[in-house]
Amino acid sequence: MSQPTPVVDEANAEQFRAWNGDDAQDWVSNADRYEAASARYDPWLLDAAAIGATDRVLDVGCGAGVSTRAAARLAVDGHATGLDLSAPLLAEARRRTAAAGLRNVDFFQGDAQVHPFEPAGRDVAISRFGVMFFADPVAAFTNIASALRPGGRLAAVVWQEFARNEWLRLLVETLATGRDLPRPAPGAPGPFGLADPDAVRRILTAAGFSDVDLADVREPVLLGSGPDDAYAYVSSLGPVRALVRGLAEDARAGVLAELRVRLSERAGPDGVLLGAAAWVVTAVSGR
Numbered sequence: 001m002s003q004p005t006p007v008v009d010e011a012n013a014e015q016f017r018a019w020n021g022d023d024a025q026d027w028v029s030n031a032d033r034y035e036a037a038s039a040r041y042d043p044w045l046l047d048a049a050a051i052g053a054t055d056r057v058l059d060v061g062c063g064a065g066v067s068t069r070a071a072a073r074l075a076v077d078g079h080a081t082g083l084d085l086s087a088p089l090l091a092e093a094r095r096r097t098a099a100a101g102l103r104n105v106d107f108f109q110g111d112a113q114v115h116p117f118e119p120a121g122r123d124v125a126i127s128r129f130g131v132m133f134f135a136d137p138v139a140a141f142t143n144i145a146s147a148l149r150p151g152g153r154l155a156a157v158v159w160q161e162f163a164r165n166e167w168l169r170l171l172v173e174t175l176a177t178g179r180d181l182p183r184p185a186p187g188a189p190g191p192f193g194l195a196d197p198d199a200v201r202r203i204l205t206a207a208g209f210s211d212v213d214l215a216d217v218r219e220p221v222l223l224g225s226g227p228d229d230a231y232a233y234v235s236s237l238g239p240v241r242a243l244v245r246g247l248a249e250d251a252r253a254g255v256l257a258e259l260r261v262r263l264s265e266r267a268g269p270d271g272v273l274l275g276a277a278a279w280v281v282t283a284v285s286g287r
């Protein structure tokens, strides 16, 4: 079945390219590991969303759909829709959802900032690390709010600042090898796009949400079941490959060996776990 051409804001075109290019293939191949890495945040997200049996749920930036399926299992007499920019991840989401035998789920490719949602057609919007990438967050959350009925709920989990996320700090610091690498910019579209709590309150209030709350949740990220598994995962990631790409052969071998050592040092009985911090953001649509 052919999909309609997704509506994407010009300002999000770079994200569209990124999530439909080589890195998307990484996400598809590593989908189980991505799911497991931040799985300790899932109960917090679902608890905050308080999805009821008849709820109609929208999952923004659903990726391979782990949270969409979790929502569908709760909305047994309702429905869950996953929306994402990435065609490869949506194909994987559909495959996994069919394999799970879930029927109250569908997926759409589109840009949450401009996707023409059915007005007030949803009771809850959720996101598992999928709402930090918008070029214009106020426009995007205004559009998401338009999909919610008055009094509908938003629940999203987003990363706190880089400094509080040891899992990424360890990777960047190990791979920098003395290079002064730019830190991910707080507030810019990317993993730390909603790291500043005051900015989140401003954005959501401007977008028409009320009762905005951010809960400080600290759960570790799982990089692998053991040192070899963690190294295989981490060294295959697009951003990691990009960080080592510019290095000469010897230097590259050196930093990858150092990465293996650093990951081994963090292995424990529950796998390779590194410190992380997220906000669980909740808000209500309409003032």
Ligand SMILES: C[S@@+](CC[C@H](N)C(=O)[O-])C[C@H]1O[C@@H](n2cnc3c(N)ncnc32)[C@H](O)[C@@H]1O
Pocket (backbone or CB within 6 Å): 012, 015, 019, 034, 035, 060, 061, 062, 063, 064, 065, 066, 067, 083, 084, 085, 086, 089, 110, 111, 112, 113, 127, 128, 129, 130, 131, 133, 134
């Ligand atoms: C970090 S991934 C999270 C994926 C998934 N929620 C998970 O937890 O595995 C971020 C996702 O947001 C999607 N995304 C980024 N910008 C988007 C936009 N403007 N509209 C819809 N989805 C977007 C990406 O394609 C990607 O799948």
